[in-house]
Amino acid sequence: xxxxxxxxxxxxxxxxxxxxxxxxxxxxxxxxxxxxxxxxxxxxxxxxxxxxxxxxxxxxxxxxxxxxxxxxxxxxxxxxxxxxxxxxxxxxxxxxxxxxxxxxxxxxxxxxxxxxxxxxxxxxxxxxxxxxxxxxxxxxxxxxxxxxxxxxxxxxxxxxxxxxxxxxxxxxxxxxxxxxxxxxxxxxxxxxxxxxxxxxxxxxxxxxxxxxxxxxxxxxxxxxxxxxxxxxxxxxxxxxxx
Amino acid sequence: xxxxxxxxxxxxxxxxxxxxxxxxxxxxxxxxxxxxxxxxxxxxxxxxxxxxxxxxxxxxxxxxxxxxxxxxxxxxxxxxxxxxxxxxxxxxxxxxxxxxxxxxxxxxxxxxxxxxxxxxxxxxxxxxxxxxxxxxxxxxxxxxxxxxxxxxxxxxxxxxxxxxxxxxxxxxxxxxxxxxxxxxxxxxxxxxxxxxxxxxxxxxxxxxxxxxxxxxxxxxxxxxxxxxxxxxxxxxxxxxxxxxxxxxxxxxxxxxxxxxxxxxxxxxxxxxxxxxxxxxxxxxxxxxxxxxxxxxxxxxxxxxxxxxxxxxxxxxxxxxxxxxxxxxxxxxxxxxxxxxxxxxxxxxxxxxxxxxxxxxxxxxxxxxxxxxxxxxxxxxxxxxxxxxxxxxxxxxxxxxxxxxxxxxxxxxxxxxxxxxxxxxxxxxxxxxxxxxxxxxxxxxxxxxxxxxxxxxxxxxxxxxxxxxxxxxxxxxxxxxxxxxxxxxxxxxxxxxxxxxxxxxxxxxxxxxxxxxx
Ligand code: SF4
Ligand code: SF4
Numbered sequence: 001x002x003x004x005x006x007x008x009x010x011x012x013x014x015x016x017x018x019x020x021x022x023x024x025x026x027x028x029x030x031x032x033x034x035x036x037x038x039x040x041x042x043x044x045x046x047x048x049x050x051x052x053x054x055x056x057x058x059x060x061x062x063x064x065x066x067x068x069x070x071x072x073x074x075x076x077x078x079x080x081x082x083x084x085x086x087x088x089x090x091x092x093x094x095x096x097x098x099x100x101x102x103x104x105x106x107x108x109x110x111x112x113x114x115x116x117x118x119x120x121x122x123x124x125x126x127x128x129x130x131x132x133x134x135x136x137x138x139x140x141x142x143x144x145x146x147x148x149x150x151x152x153x154x155x156x157x158x159x160x161x162x163x164x165x166x167x168x169x170x171x172x173x174x175x176x177x178x179x180x181x182x183x184x185x186x187x188x189x190x191x192x193x194x195x196x197x198x199x200x201x202x203x204x205x206x207x208x209x210x211x212x213x214x215x216x217x218x219x220x221x222x223x224x225x226x227x228x229x230x231x232x233x234x235x236x237x238x239x240x241x242x
Numbered sequence: 243x244x245x246x247x248x249x250x251x252x253x254x255x256x257x258x259x260x261x262x263x264x265x266x267x268x269x270x271x272x273x274x275x276x277x278x279x280x281x282x283x284x285x286x287x288x289x290x291x292x293x294x295x296x297x298x299x300x301x302x303x304x305x306x307x308x309x310x311x312x313x314x315x316x317x318x319x320x321x322x323x324x325x326x327x328x329x330x331x332x333x334x335x336x337x338x339x340x341x342x343x344x345x346x347x348x349x350x351x352x353x354x355x356x357x358x359x360x361x362x363x364x365x366x367x368x369x370x371x372x373x374x375x376x377x378x379x380x381x382x383x384x385x386x387x388x389x390x391x392x393x394x395x396x397x398x399x400x401x402x403x404x405x406x407x408x409x410x411x412x413x414x415x416x417x418x419x420x421x422x423x424x425x426x427x428x429x430x431x432x433x434x435x436x437x438x439x440x441x442x443x444x445x446x447x448x449x450x451x452x453x454x455x456x457x458x459x460x461x462x463x464x465x466x467x468x469x470x471x472x473x474x475x476x477x478x479x480x481x482x483x484x485x486x487x488x489x490x491x492x493x494x495x496x497x498x499x500x501x502x503x504x505x506x507x508x509x510x511x512x513x514x515x516x517x518x519x520x521x522x523x524x525x526x527x528x529x530x531x532x533x534x535x536x537x538x539x540x541x542x543x544x545x546x547x548x549x550x551x552x553x554x555x556x557x558x559x560x561x562x563x564x565x566x567x568x569x570x571x572x573x574x575x576x577x578x579x580x581x582x583x584x585x586x587x588x589x590x591x592x593x594x595x596x597x598x599x600x601x602x603x604x605x606x607x608x609x610x611x612x613x614x615x616x617x618x619x620x621x622x623x624x625x626x627x628x629x630x631x632x633x634x635x636x637x638x639x640x641x642x643x644x645x646x647x648x649x650x651x652x653x654x655x656x657x658x659x660x661x662x663x664x665x666x667x668x669x670x671x672x673x674x675x676x677x678x679x680x681x682x683x684x685x686x687x688x689x690x691x692x693x694x695x696x697x698x699x700x701x702x703x704x705x706x707x708x709x710x711x712x713x714x715x716x717x718x719x720x721x722x723x724x725x726x727x728x729x730x731x732x733x734x735x736x737x738x739x740x741x742x743x744x745x746x747x748x749x750x751x752x753x754x755x756x757x758x759x
Contacts, residue, residue, distance in 0.1 A: 039481065043478050045337040057330070116370050217444040220446075221447070223557070224556050225555070
């Protein structure tokens, strides 16, 4: 079995990360036009409100939770040494997971039941949606079947992930984990590697810069303060925003 | 003073025939594509009517434009907080059914059906799903007050009219309507630009055209909500938003935009207007009744030496300044005070101005006595049995405007933020020109009366002649005064528009437009 574990927990993460980085950059440069959320609300209407909100907010917060536990295991352990906090966070995570499940399932049903949406649904859309659904089910299974994930994630999985980051993979701990958790980990890497080739790329171009940009945007083809200055060379009046 | 130039427009509503040539010209050039079938960057709607998309003027539904909160303004349905919180699902966005589901007919069935007892029919099929559909609505479903009471009577501009006034408007004998052609207004304070989380929408500094960068748009769809005129559209196939581009490739090469070039009624005028960009924010934030006056005062006199100097310091070319000095738009809007912005209360400072329609307003259906009526008509004329008269007489100089068969309030709701006095002013001026021309051409009005009318409207005979010329006789080059693009300064102006060897299609260097992933 060690070759399989080596493949899943050593080779796969690196392959996934490389495909993700190279793929995302390549696709952005080659066909940036295709980076879009491809919203289908326009064709369907208000029906997606609840499901879309549940899914997006849920997965966003859960993702951040996973990221924080991975990046700052000591902090997570310290914070959860208080059982009240642990129980609250455990319940919150479970609720969010259920929300994501309901949201995702609702979105899938919506997509299948509206003929108009079929024309904007590709095979890849269905594939990634099913993968996400499987991943969420595995996550919920983990949460219910192997309680107190804040502890064992921080204690066992985070060091493994860090060892991958440090190019010195230590897979003993993860190899010994229950199959459900292993599947969840492997699923994460597969989805990561697929992101550049799916509609999920839209999260890479999330518009946070909107928060601190000026509201109105005006673009100039030339430097208007210099363009009529006889002393300015034409190369100088080329503006930066082209 | 931060002087900028804007390619601005005037539409003369009295002249619009409602022929839709403009819409078709635009569609053929720009929106005859998958995902864009339902889009009419230029559309002509019958007023009263609910328009396109249905009830677009009702911001209680669509939450478009800006609203005044205290002393400042903020976007009504989008913006930094509302926009980002609603990014996963935009509750204020119109959906395809608010426009109409595009369709075609299976024409081939007419030819290829096997012989049978019945005539073959061409069934309508959806251009989205390709499946047969029952057509519920189409473009201009309510053209010429057609359709059903669902349309005209739901016009949002009727909101302040009393039930009696509304009823009067729709009595068959009094029924009147006019056409309202609409394109993107290329606003000075564009809500679409401010609402775009990606920063894909921008206003071009040189000529003020508002564009969406298709490579940066990520389909967050906030612009569709934010534009109160509903002139940004979501392409459901490409997953990108699109809007009127004022045919900028044509403008840059000295041609009029397609809708304007093809306009059969010659109602459209295009020219440069210089404005003071320092005052945009302040102007957009004033009280509702002051909006139009402030907007007008931002448009600067292109002959004023101070304005010219400031414009030159801002890099505006001499050719553009000359264009501004002979701009038909400046004449209609500022010199003659004949044109008003549509729905100024949305606070986007639109730069498309409308000369209000005089015709349906001026004539009134009056109840008159039989004797009076007979006295007016010649002996061979038909006399009616009832006592109603469609009266276009101008015995009283301004009386007819107030007794119009179109309540002034209705026009005011559209063109002067509800202010009846403000809409009366251009109507009075139009009427004065009409009386003056009547004296000149028909001669049944005394010269004194004609000159009195002009004097009341603040016009000299020379101005009246100029207005008459530009309204009725103007040639192509009078109606469209297009500034040179000065590509010697900016070869990049057309960099992305498919003019490089190896480029394919409009706006893309890679292949044809492909829906993403
Ligand atoms: S009319 Fe709408 S789309 Fe056009 S500039 Fe104004 S806000 Fe933007
Ligand atoms: S082409 Fe001109 S006259 Fe005809 S509908 Fe359009 S704006 Fe009106």
